[in-house]
Amino acid sequence: MSIKTVGVIGAGTMGAGIALVCARKGHQVMLLDANQAVLDKALVYLESILTKDVEKNKISEQEMTETLELVHLVSEIEQLADCDIVIEAVPERLDLKKSIFSQLSVICREDALLLTNTSSISITEIAGGLSHPERILGFHFFNPAPVMPLVEVIRGKKSSEENVEVAYRFAQELGKVPVLVTDTPGFIVNRIARPYYNEALRVLGDHVAGVEQIDRIMKLAGGFKMGPFELQDMIGIDINFATTKSIYTDFFHEGRFKPSRIQQQMVQSGSLGRKTGEGFYDYNK
Numbered sequence: 609m610s611i612k613t614v615g616v617i618g619a620g621t622m623g624a625g626i627a628l629v630c631a632r633k634g635h636q637v638m639l640l641d642a643n644q645a646v647l648d649k650a651l652v653y654l655e656s657i658l659t660k661d662v663e664k665n666k667i668s669e670q671e672m673t674e675t676l677e678l679v680h681l682v683s684e685i686e687q688l689a690d691c692d693i694v695i696e697a698v699p700e701r702l703d704l705k706k707s708i709f710s711q712l713s714v715i716c717r718e719d720a721l722l723l724t725n726t727s728s729i730s731i732t733e734i735a736g737g738l739s740h741p742e743r744i745l746g747f748h749f750f751n752p753a754p755v756m757p758l759v760e761v762i763r764g765k766k767s768s769e770e771n772v773e774v775a776y777r778f779a780q781e782l783g784k785v786p787v788l789v790t791d792t793p794g795f796i797v798n799r800i801a802r803p804y805y806n807e808a809l810r811v812l813g814d815h816v817a818g819v820e821q822i823d824r825i826m827k828l829a830g831g832f833k834m835g836p837f838e839l840q841d842m843i844g845i846d847i848n849f850a851t852t853k854s855i856y857t858d859f860f861h862e863g864r865f866k867p868s869r870i871q872q873q874m875v876q877s878g879s880l881g882r883k884t885g886e887g888f889y890d891y892n893k
């Protein structure tokens with residue numbers, strides 16, 4: 609399969625980065641968001657990253673212009689009809705993802721690959737009841753997408769082996785390191801990472817230590833690049849909370865995955881981390 613045009617749905621934290629990864633490899637990118645302000649912000653982000661590449665002599669000004677010209681900002685899902693691959697990166701909600709994939713199933717060609725960047729939701733459930741579920745797979749980038757090398761390629765119950773191979777090769781072609789995963793809650797990385805966030809939130813809730821202290825200790829003693837609270841702010845506390853809830857539900861409420869009330873209240877209050885300027889840390893200072 610020759611991949612020319614890639615659709616990216618959702619131009620937020622992940623979608624904008626995924627669009628950049630694809631455009632840098634010469635693909636035409638149709639970047640869709642329901643919110644025009646997010647699309648405008650995504651363009652500013654792309655320009656700022658590529659400008660840094662020019663300043664560091666990694667690319668020429670002409671290459672920057674050519675890469676930017678590959679990214680088309682769109683507002684209607686029908687504009688993705690000719691895409692060879694579509695990567696969905698809307699918020700971590702099953703109803704939203706199901707609705708998007710049911711529209712894509714009608715709009716896109718039968719041989720187009722339909723990928724979801726979900727952190728935790730069952731691929732099998734997203735594809736359930738849709739026509740041609742063999743072309744629906746998980747394709748999970750890590751944040752920030754242009755920097756992090758890993759992509760989890762997740763095989764849903766009805767994903768075909770042929771499409772798994774195409775997705776695997778596509779990840780390699782993007783310069784990423786793919787890992788094949790079967791469809792289980794949280795896949796590999798988010799399942800293993802849950803205790804890092806959850807236990808830190810319990811330590812905070814038990815007043816054992818504060819946010820900055822916990823982050824500092826995990827970096828100093830554990831060798832982590834970022835502490836659990838810095839990471840939640842970068843990921844988006846809403847996205848992190850939704851991921852924990854989904855993993856907890858899909859593991860039939862095993863206590864070790866139980867979500868935290870602290871995180872829930874931060875989401876309820878609109879303190880979502882860096883993207884809102886305030887989370888466990890204040891970014892407006």
Ligand SMILES: NC(=O)c1ccc[n+]([C@@H]2O[C@H](COP(=O)([O-])OP(=O)(O)OC[C@H]3O[C@@H](n4cnc5c(N)ncnc54)[C@H](O)[C@@H]3O)[C@@H](O)[C@H]2O)c1
Nearest residue numbers: 618620621622641642643646697698699700726727751843
């Ligand atoms: N944030 C992370 O660190 C991270 C890492 C890996 C995977 N993910 C996953 O990627 C997905 C997106 O996460 P994010 O952090 O980029 O979210 P985000 O909230 O930053 O961005 C989501 C975007 O989707 C848009 N959107 C919502 N409904 C839409 C629709 N119907 N059509 C088009 N656009 C729509 C929103 O306007 C928003 O801009 C989630 O499934 C998340 O679990 C996130």
